[in-house]
Amino acid sequence: MRKMNRALTATTGLQVQRAHKAPAKKVPVRAAAKPAVKPVKRAPAAVPEYRCTDDLATDRLLTKPVFIMSPVRSGSTLLRMLMNAHSQLHSPHELHIRRLEVGYGSKLSERAMDALDLSRGDLEHLLWDRVMHRELTRSGKDFIVEKTPSNAFVYRRIRDCWPDARFVFLLRHPVSIARSWHEGDPGKRTYEEACADALRYMKAVDNARKGLTGGHTVRYEELTADPGVRLRGICDFLGIDFEPSMLEYGKRDETQMQKGLGDWRDKIRTGTVQPGRELPKDDEIPEVLKPMCKAWGYLK
Numbered sequence: 001m002r003k004m005n006r007a008l009t010a011t012t013g014l015q016v017q018r019a020h021k022a023p024a025k026k027v028p029v030r031a032a033a034k035p036a037v038k039p040v041k042r043a044p045a046a047v048p049e050y051r052c053t054d055d056l057a058t059d060r061l062l063t064k065p066v067f068i069m070s071p072v073r074s075g076s077t078l079l080r081m082l083m084n085a086h087s088q089l090h091s092p093h094e095l096h097i098r099r100l101e102v103g104y105g106s107k108l109s110e111r112a113m114d115a116l117d118l119s120r121g122d123l124e125h126l127l128w129d130r131v132m133h134r135e136l137t138r139s140g141k142d143f144i145v146e147k148t149p150s151n152a153f154v155y156r157r158i159r160d161c162w163p164d165a166r167f168v169f170l171l172r173h174p175v176s177i178a179r180s181w182h183e184g185d186p187g188k189r190t191y192e193e194a195c196a197d198a199l200r201y202m203k204a205v206d207n208a209r210k211g212l213t214g215g216h217t218v219r220y221e222e223l224t225a226d227p228g229v230r231l232r233g234i235c236d237f238l239g240i241d242f243e244p245s246m247l248e249y250g251k252r253d254e255t256q257m258q259k260g261l262g263d264w265r266d267k268i269r270t271g272t273v274q275p276g277r278e279l280p281k282d283d284e285i286p287e288v289l290k291p292m293c294k295a296w297g298y299l300k
Contacts, residue, residue, distance in 0.1 A: 050121025052160045059126070061133035065162050066238065068147035069155065069208045070170035071201035073180035075220035076147045078273070079170055082223075082231060083145050085249035088240050091145035092135055097128040098154050125161045143238070152204035155212060167212050168234060172220035173298050174202055174289040175280040195288050202292050227273040247273070 005015045053059040066089070070076040084091040102123040104110040113123065136144040151158060159165060182194035189197060209215065216237040223230045227247060235242040285293055293299035 047154075047157060048121035048124065049119045050125060050157075050160070051117075051119070052163070053125075056164065060129050060162065062129055062136065062144065062162060064143060064164050064166060065132065066143055066145040066166045066168060067151055067158060068145065068168050068170055069152045069205050069212075069215075070147065070149055071152075071172070071177050071205055072149045072198055073177050073184065074149075074170050074172040075223065076149060076170055078220075079168075079218075079223065080145065080147045081249045082227065082246050082273070083234070085246045086235070086240070086243050087245075088142040089145050089238075090136055090139035090141040090143070091147065092139075094148040095132065095135070095146055096148050096150070097131060097146070098148075098151060098157075100124065100127055100131065102127060128161060143240075149201055152201065152208045155204075155208035159212060166238060167208070167215035168237070169205060169209050169215050169217040170220060170223075171205070171217065171296050173279055174199070174292045174296070175285055176220075176277060177202065178286075178289065179280075192286075195286055199288060199292065206292070206295060221279065224273055224275050 001016065008014050008016065066083075068076050068079060070079075080091040083089045102120055104113070104120070113119070118126075132144050132146065155167075178191065178195040178198045181198045182189060182191045209217070216234060218230050218234065228242075231246050232242045279298075282299060285299060290299060
């Protein structure tokens, strides 16, 4: 190009220059119309491979963690606070540990973990255990109690992660659960949608009750009617002494009076367990909830 321009300049006084492309004009894109129906939820991610540990002393920091398996809106916050008032039990807010995932930054890191006999699932279990152990250590207590309702969907993995875990199953009348789930955010879901959505959690808890051996079951209605008796039963199951201070949980957990507790706010202020709402009548049970009502003994 330089040689050619020198020749052209000497003979014609002109030069050749490379043409620059004009920038493409931006075409405004119309916003897509919102679909008339709700988008389909994505399928849950596949569970990564993991091994069931045979050396708890090496692989786990936690000892005998306690998991409350319950549907949404079944009184798990109330039970959590009652148990947290025990000098040996620490029950924090929902931890959602099942959503904590581990990824490899490179093939080298993956091969390095393979050499240690640690798959991605094993690494996630180490992370779960460390997070919960850190929370327990900060509390200064002996045992942690975790109550995230969605844990019921992965009860097998929790059992495999902590073979010495203990499970407390909390049940409530399915209609009361659905009503509370709807009333918690009526603009988000209709009562019919609340029934269907809450039923997923109920089925998960029911599957966990059948798949896990040696658990302890308590009903919300019995817990609110006679908390002392039910808490003594839980303490016996866990192998610890019942403490009367558990019934005065509100005086020991004032920070939980902030928003987000819904039905439990007044109970926390008084520091005592108040009776639950009246049980629904049989003719008030939607068809979709009748099988679960029968399975849990709320409908003959």
